[in-house]
Amino acid sequence: MKTLRAAVAFLLFALAGAIVALFSVHTGPDVWPFSSGLWLSVLVLTVIAWQGLSTLAAFRSRNARHQRLADLAVPAIFGLWLVFLWEVVTVGANVPQVLLPSPGLIVARLFTSADVLLADFRQTFLQAVLAGYALGCLGGFLVAILADRVPFLKRGLLPLGNLASALPIVGVAPIMVMWFGFDWPSKAAVVVIMTFFPMLVNTVAGLAAASVQERELLDTYAASYWQSLVSLRLPAAMPFIFNALKINSTLALIGAIVAEFFGTPIVGMGFRISTEVGRMNLDMVWAEIVLAAVAGSAFYGLVAMAERRLTFWHPSYRQRGV
Amino acid sequence: MAAAITAPGLRGISAGDAVPVAVVSLGLLVLWYAAAVWLNADLQIDAFARQGADWTTGDLIAGTWAQERPLLPAPHQVAAEMWATIVDTAITSKRSLVYHGWVTLSSTLLGFAAGTLLGIVLAVGIVHVRALEKSLLPWIIASQTIPILAIAPMVIVVLGAVGLKGLIPKAVISTYLCFFPVVIGMVKGLRAPDLLQMDLMRTYNASGAQTFFKLRWPTALPFLFASLKVAIAISLVGAIIAELPTGAQAGLGARLLAGSYYGQTIQIWSALITAALLAAALVALMSLIERAVLRAMGGRP
Numbered sequence: 001m002k003t004l005r006a007a008v009a010f011l012l013f014a015l016a017g018a019i020v021a022l023f024s025v026h027t028g029p030d031v032w033p034f035s036s037g038l039w040l041s042v043l044v045l046t047v048i049a050w051q052g053l054s055t056l057a058a059f060r061s062r063n064a065r066h067q068r069l070a071d072l073a074v075p076a077i078f079g080l081w082l083v084f085l086w087e088v089v090t091v092g093a094n095v096p097q098v099l100l101p102s103p104g105l106i107v108a109r110l111f112t113s114a115d116v117l118l119a120d121f122r123q124t125f126l127q128a129v130l131a132g133y134a135l136g137c138l139g140g141f142l143v144a145i146l147a148d149r150v151p152f153l154k155r156g157l158l159p160l161g162n163l164a165s166a167l168p169i170v171g172v173a174p175i176m177v178m179w180f181g182f183d184w185p186s187k188a189a190v191v192v193i194m195t196f197f198p199m200l201v202n203t204v205a206g207l208a209a210a211s212v213q214e215r216e217l218l219d220t221y222a223a224s225y226w227q228s229l230v231s232l233r234l235p236a237a238m239p240f241i242f243n244a245l246k247i248n249s250t251l252a253l254i255g256a257i258v259a260e261f262f263g264t265p266i267v268g269m270g271f272r273i274s275t276e277v278g279r280m281n282l283d284m285v286w287a288e289i290v291l292a293a294v295a296g297s298a299f300y301g302l303v304a305m306a307e308r309r310l311t312f313w314h315p316s317y318r319q320r321g322v
Numbered sequence: 323m324a325a326a327i328t329a330p331g332l333r334g335i336s337a338g339d340a341v342p343v344a345v346v347s348l349g350l351l352v353l354w355y356a357a358a359v360w361l362n363a364d365l366q367i368d369a370f371a372r373q374g375a376d377w378t379t380g381d382l383i384a385g386t387w388a389q390e391r392p393l394l395p396a397p398h399q400v401a402a403e404m405w406a407t408i409v410d411t412a413i414t415s416k417r418s419l420v421y422h423g424w425v426t427l428s429s430t431l432l433g434f435a436a437g438t439l440l441g442i443v444l445a446v447g448i449v450h451v452r453a454l455e456k457s458l459l460p461w462i463i464a465s466q467t468i469p470i471l472a473i474a475p476m477v478i479v480v481l482g483a484v485g486l487k488g489l490i491p492k493a494v495i496s497t498y499l500c501f502f503p504v505v506i507g508m509v510k511g512l513r514a515p516d517l518l519q520m521d522l523m524r525t526y527n528a529s530g531a532q533t534f535f536k537l538r539w540p541t542a543l544p545f546l547f548a549s550l551k552v553a554i555a556i557s558l559v560g561a562i563i564a565e566l567p568t569g570a571q572a573g574l575g576a577r578l579l580a581g582s583y584y585g586q587t588i589q590i591w592s593a594l595i596t597a598a599l600l601a602a603a604l605v606a607l608m609s610l611i612e613r614a615v616l617r618a619m620g621g622r623p
Contacts, residue, residue: 054453071456078457079464098483155339156346166555166605167598168562170471171575174582174590179361179393250466257472261566262582270472277476285476293468 003059004070010052011077017045018084025092042088049081101283106290109283116272117291124269125295127184128256132191137248139192140199141241147200148207149225158204164197173259182263190259195248199241206240207233239314242307249299253292354397361393362386395588403592416572419596425573426561427600429489433496434557438550440497441504448505449512449538450530462505470498471563478564492573496560500553504546511545512538540619547612554604562597574600 021042057074061067083103089095090102097105110117147154173190180186210233218228260270269288276284359382366385370377377385387396395403404419411418444462448455470477474495481491515537523533565575574597581590 050453053457057453057456074453074456075460079461082461099480152342153346154342156342156344159339159343160346163602166551166601168559168594168601170559171562171578171594171597174578175587175594177582178585178587250469254469254471257469258563258566261475262579273472274475277479282476282480285473289468289473292472293464296469297464 003055004061007052007055007059010048010055014045014049014052014081017041017048018081021045021088022084025088038092042085046081046085049077053078098280098282101286105283106286109287110290113284113287117287119267120269120272120288121291121295123184123265123267124187124256124260125253128187128259128268129191129252129299131184132188132256133195133248133252135188136192136195136252137199137245140196140244141203143196144200144203144207145229147204148229154204158201161197161201161204165201169194169197170255170258173255174262176259177263182265184268186263187256187259187268191252191255194251194255198247198251199244202240202244202247203237206237209233209240210236238311239307242303242311245303246300246307249303250296253296253299257292351397354394355387358392358394358396359383359386362389365389365393391585391587393587395591399588400591400595403588404596407592408596419574419577419592422572422574422577422593423596423600426558426565426575426597429492429564429573430496430554430557430561430604432489433493433560434500434554436493437497437500437553437557438504441501441549441553442508442546444501444505445508445512446534448509459509462502465498466502470495471560474560474564475566492561492564495564496557499560500557503549503552503556507545507549508542511542514541514545543619544612544616547608547615550612551605551608554608555601558597558601558604 021038024038053074056070056077059067059070061070086100087103090100091104095102143157147157170190172193173186176186176189176193180189207229214232214236215228218232223231257270257273260268261274264271269292273285273288276282276288363382363386366382366389369385370381386392387399389395392399407417407419411420413420413424415421444458448459477495478491481487481494519537519541520533523537528536562573562575562578565573566579574593577593578590581587581593
């Protein structure tokens with residue numbers, strides 16, 4: 001309890017200092033006698049905040065909920081502090097907006113251009129990413145089942161699938177734009193090709209995950225191939241399949257955005273980023289980046305949540321006592 | 323990209339798999355030729371109609387495999403283009419793929435070296451400083467949700483505005499991409515020594531540095547190499563994407579973009595295959611180094 005009190009005291013002091021610093025930066029230099037005083041106090045505040053974080057990181061509680069709150073608070077406060085430093089430095093040192101807009105400007109842009117961002121999000125994420133992700137993952141899964149049925153095919157495909165994960169697959173984007181036109185189907189095609197191989201390799205590996213004993217048990221039950229697949233080997237492969245789904249959730253967004261550099265209609269996240277860079281509207285570009293990061297994290301988080309619900313039996317979850 | 327580290331590693335083709343792999347590759351090649359006929363047939367029929375020539379199926383198939391700007395070039399067309407631009411062209415020429423490949427490779431290797439160093443330093447900090455681990459690691463993971471490939475053009479433009487041009491900005495993209503698997507792999511690796519071994523070091527009264535160099539570092543090496551194989555592959559992807567914006571003059575990415583502007587499909591495909599071969603070669607090289615290092619350390623051959 002003592003450590004917690006000390007940590008909170010440090011952090012509250014740092015917070016108060018941060019608010020004063022932000023206020024003085026935005027109202028002008030007359031609050032501080034000279035600017036070096038501002039930088040010195042920001043440095044001191046950072047040291048104090050770090051001290052508070054170190055103390056909080058060492059906090060141990062018997063109450064699991066308190067412990068988890070403390071564990072979540074550390075990275076959250078660290079992130080907030082980084083944003084504060086970003087704001088103070090960009091505003092206080094008059095960093096040109098072309099170089100790095102301040103977080104305040106980016107947030108303002110998020111609200112003022114919400115309609116444009118929403119249209120881009122629909123074009124890139126809801127159409128290209130989701131369609132390509134679904135098709136690519138399903139295709140990889142089905143080919144993995146086929147390869148599992150035909151061992152010769154498996155031995156031929158697997159090394160090629162492993163090799164494909166090292167190749168710059170994003171490069172097929174210009175070809176897809178030629179085949180499927182400028183609109184979202186060409187982006188979806190790139191996403192399909194990018195997500196296919198991780199799913200194939202992981203599913204094949206997962207289908208081999210069930211132990212010999214379990215398989216022999218099903219053999220003694222005279223289970224057919226499909227029965228043992230559905231009731232034993234697919235459930236055992238679930239962690240691997242989810243691993244691929246998680247990898248693909250990040251790959252899909254990157255693939256769709258990069259594919260938009262090779263020709264798009266006048267809407268989409270990749271299109272917006274590349275045109276606004278040319279016009280030096282960096283706050284808009286950063287707003288798109290924030291949108292992409294939030295969308296990507298949320299997508300990943302949803303898949304991870306589904307995994308936790310469906311594979312609760314797996315040792316990696318049971319050990320945590322969650 | 324981020325979680326690629328947990329994907330099954332890139333194993334070389336073992337002897338037992340050579341025949342199946344050859345058969346499947348051959349099957350893919352046949353599929354490619356068939357797809358070329360199917361995709362290019364419409365254009366070819368139009369061309370025959372304009373010439374007013376009578377044509378047979380044989381003529382049609384031969385025609386689809388020899389177009390100037392096909393929708394899908396046949397494999398032998400791509401091979402011929404690659405031979406012409408890699409072997410028959412002087413490497414100083416702007417048309418030589420060797421020259422473009424070298425431009426891409428140099429920024430790949432620079433970014434890879436910087437990213438590996440950064441990743442190792444961060445991992446050492448995370449393993450030894452508790453507050454760093456709790457505050458930094460979640461953000462390192464979050465950093466990969468930013469689609470860096472998508473903002474590569476912005477980074478290039480911004481760094482260009484500051485006066486940084488050429489190699490460095492491209493290498494920065496590669497660095498950002500490849501430090502992540504190295505951090506994750508090294509944190510795992512540096513924590514790999516079990517309690518018994520750590521206790522043994524304590525009974526020997528080993529200092530922190532001694533424990534690190536005699537136990538943690540050797541234990542972490544296999545993990546490091548697994549990460550490096552992933553990292554070098556994504557460094558190359560980063561370097562290629564970084565060449566797209568602001569009409570980069572040189573590099574495999576620039577060849578892709580130029581080809582897509584002028585509809586030169588054969589050029590796109592040859593740049594793509596060259597990039598794929600380069601990636602495979604880099605990963606194979608990493609595997610060789612790994613084997614040599616682990617053997618020198620007395621590990622399993």
